[in-house]
Structure formats: structure tokens, C-alpha cells
Amino acid sequence: MDKLAAMRVFVAIVDGGTLTEAARRLGKSLPSVVRSLARLEEALGLRLLERSTRQSYLTPEGRSYYETCCHVLSEIDTAEQDLAAQQGEPAGEVRITAPVEFGNRFVWPCLRDIRERSPGLVPHVTLTDVPLDLVEGGYDLAVRIGPQPDSEMRATVIGEMPxxxxxxxxxxxxxxxxxxxxxxxxxxxxxxxxxxxxxxxxxxxxxxxxxxxxxxxxxxxxxxxxxxxxxxxxxxxxxxxxxxxxxxxxxxxxxxxxxxxxxRPPPQPVRLIRHAARERPKRVSAAIDALEGALRQALKGLGA
CATH class of the missing domain: 3.40.190.10 (Periplasmic binding protein-like II)
Structure with missing residues (x-):
């Protein structure tokens, strides 16, 4: 059994809601999708989905496995995109997280610049005021305001926020x-x-x-x-x-x-955060270059 192929089928079933929709999205026959799921469940020794005539429902084990599959497949897709991007212009998905209002006010204009300079890049932005784990969430880059993150991250100060x-x-x-x-x-x-x-x-x-x-x-x-x-x-x-x-x-x-x-207390540093242990693929370097320059100017304009 091709485990990665089976994982893609399983994710398509969950995302599509039904086996029929998964078959349509994957361009496969319904029987082949059913067989793939059955073989995967047999190999794992547990049931991933409870199926009715109209819809499929994740078991608790299935939900945990689904999240793992999404992470693994995303890493594989990213690796393939990075290899392809090394041969030409920056291309592929760049996962970015930033605070909500900061993202709307400052990051959004930068995204337009990124798209104009590198049309092959596909920014995937998560705006949240809760600091997310870059490794666990599969993020390439984060904008953070405040104290220096842990040593596993590499930080570039791009300005200050009063x-x-x-x-x-x-x-x-x-x-x-x-x-x-x-x-x-x-x-x-x-x-x-x-x-x-x-x-x-x-x-x-x-x-x-x-x-x-x-x-x-x-x-x-x-x-x-x-x-x-x-x-x-x-x-x-x-x-x-x-x-x-x-x-x-x-x-x-x-x-x-x-x-x-x-x-008032001293202003807080504004940083771009990325993985310290990872090489910088072209897609991430292109996003960092665009964000760093634009955000520095925007922060100066705010009086920071």
C-alpha cells in the first residue's frame, strides 16, 4: 500500500465530507477510494471514520490522524515546491502569521508587493493575537511584538512599537x-x-x-x-x-x-521570526525581503 497516497485520499474524504466527493476531487472511482480507506484502516488497526449513507464522521483517533496527515502532507508539498523553486523564480506557499490588527494594517499592503514582485508565491496568512508555535503550525514566518522568542527561532528586529x-x-x-x-x-x-x-x-x-x-x-x-x-x-x-x-x-x-x-515605558521591538535551524528557501527569502523593507517604512510612518 502506498501510505502517502492513502493519506491523501483520507484527507480528501474528510475535507470533502463524503467518499463520493473525495472521488470527484481526486479524479478517482468511488470503489478505489473505498478500498484505499479500508486498507489504511486495516494497516493502522483502527477505525478512522464512522460512515452513514450520506456523510462520514471522524472518530477521535481519526481526527488526530487527520491533523497529522495534514501536517505531513504539507511538509512534503513544501519540500517539493522548494526544490522546484531553486531552479527558477521564487514559487510556492509561504505560511505567515501576524497579530490581527497589525496584519490588516501593515502586512496586507506588503502582500500586494510580494505578489507583484514574485507572482509564483502564494501567501497563506493566519491573523491571530495568540502567539502560535511555528514548528507545530508549519509556519515559515511570524511577525511578533514584544520580548525575544526562544533560542530555536531566529529574529530580525524591524522596528519598535510604542x-x-x-x-x-x-x-x-x-x-x-x-x-x-x-x-x-x-x-x-x-x-x-x-x-x-x-x-x-x-x-x-x-x-x-x-x-x-x-x-x-x-x-x-x-x-x-x-x-x-x-x-x-x-x-x-x-x-x-x-x-x-x-x-x-x-x-x-x-x-x-x-x-x-x-x-510611558520603552517601546517594544517588532520582529520577523523564522526557524533558526532551517535553510531559507527562495520562497521564504523573497517573503522576508518584501516584508522587512515595507514594514520598516510603515513603522517609521507611524512614529515608531
Whole structure:
């Protein structure tokens, strides 16, 4: 049995929803698809799918095996694309992950440039504020804001991102404007809690001697998505602490007021992250070159 071929058939069955649809997508006969699945299940010694007359359902073992198959097949396809790309222009899929709003605001314009310069490249972008594991997720490249990642990753600093403590004008009229950064600790706050660990409650600032300090904000609302947190701050629910790009427009048009400009903490580095142990195929090098140059200019334009 050709195990890789059987894995492709299995993935096509799951993605298509039925054996008939899988056969259509693969250009195979229905009996050959049925035989391939049966042989794969027999070789594994377990049942991957529970089948009804109209639809197939993954067993728990089948779901785990499906995820493994997707990863393995993606790695094989990528390796083949890389070998082909070495003979000519950069080509193939480039898997990129970036924070949601940062991706929409800065990465998207870069993708247009990538497509114009290297039409053979196919960007596959995942926007999420949760830091993803590049190895586990099969990503080639990530945009990260914040501390240096672990040593298994190679990082290139492409700019800096300031932060802002801010509040709506109506909130400051109602509650009063804090006189010192420390005063914010006792005021209602909106906490951006991305990974569910409540690390967003610790807000940094500089003390009178210029030393970095933190305080635990008095959260009255936890939100795992920046857009809602910003909307809550604009509505006067509480203070907020954001990266500048997340509130730049709201501050510019007066929906939010930036607090303690002279006491804000140092900006956070913005990095392009990739695997340290891997050679850079042409498709990844082309994406890095395009992103690095464009993002440096965009960050300078933001004032970073």
C-alpha cells in the first residue's frame, strides 16, 4: 500500500465530507477510494471514520490522524515546491502569521508587493493575537511584538512599537484625570486578556527616576480581542493600555486621550521570526525581503 497516497485520499474524504466527493476531487472511482480507506484502516488497526449513507464522521483517533496527515502532507508539498523553486523564480506557499490588527494594517499592503514582485508565491496568512508555535503550525514566518522568542527561532528586529495608556474624554470627566501613573491602579480598566492568563493586567510605566515599574490594573472587563477592548475604552468603561497602532487613529480624532506621554515605558521591538535551524528557501527569502523593507517604512510612518 502506498501510505502517502492513502493519506491523501483520507484527507480528501474528510475535507470533502463524503467518499463520493473525495472521488470527484481526486479524479478517482468511488470503489478505489473505498478500498484505499479500508486498507489504511486495516494497516493502522483502527477505525478512522464512522460512515452513514450520506456523510462520514471522524472518530477521535481519526481526527488526530487527520491533523497529522495534514501536517505531513504539507511538509512534503513544501519540500517539493522548494526544490522546484531553486531552479527558477521564487514559487510556492509561504505560511505567515501576524497579530490581527497589525496584519490588516501593515502586512496586507506588503502582500500586494510580494505578489507583484514574485507572482509564483502564494501567501497563506493566519491573523491571530495568540502567539502560535511555528514548528507545530508549519509556519515559515511570524511577525511578533514584544520580548525575544526562544533560542530555536531566529529574529530580525524591524522596528519598535510604542504603547499608550489612554481613556475616553467622557471617562476622565466622570472619574477624574489621574495625576500620576500609579493613580491608574485604583481606576476602572479594560484588560486585554489574549491567552486567558490575565497577563494583560500588569501595566508598565516609568517612575520619577525613569525606572520601569508595573502595577496591576483594576479590571472591570476582560476582553480577548483588541477591537472590542478599544470600543469599550471609547465608550468610557475604563482605562486602556494598547500598542500605538491599535489606538493611533482613535487618539488622532479625539475618541481617546493619551495619558502620561513622558512616563510611558520603552517601546517594544517588532520582529520577523523564522526557524533558526532551517535553510531559507527562495520562497521564504523573497517573503522576508518584501516584508522587512515595507514594514520598516510603515513603522517609521507611524512614529515608531
Amino acid at each position: 504603547t499608550r495608556h489612554c481613556a475616553a474624554p467622557a471617562f476622565l470627566e466622570r472619574v477624574g484625570r489621574p495625576e500620576r501613573p500609579e493613580d491608574m491602579a485604583g481606576m476602572p480598566a479594560v484588560c486585554v486578556d489574549i491567552a486567558g492568563r490575565r497577563t494583560g493586567q500588569l501595566w508598565p510605566y516609568l517612575d520619577e527616576d525613569g525606572k520601569r515599574r508595573t502595577f496591576r490594573c483594576k479590571a472591570v472587563l476582560y476582553v480577548n480581542e483588541v477591537r472590542m477592548a478599544r470600543a469599550a475604552c471609547e465608550a468610557g468603561v475604563g482605562l486602556g493600555f494598547f500598542y500605538l497602532y491599535q489606538v493611533h487613529d482613535a487618539i488622532a480624532d479625539g475618541r481617546l486621550v493619551s495619558l502620561f506621554e513622558d512616563r
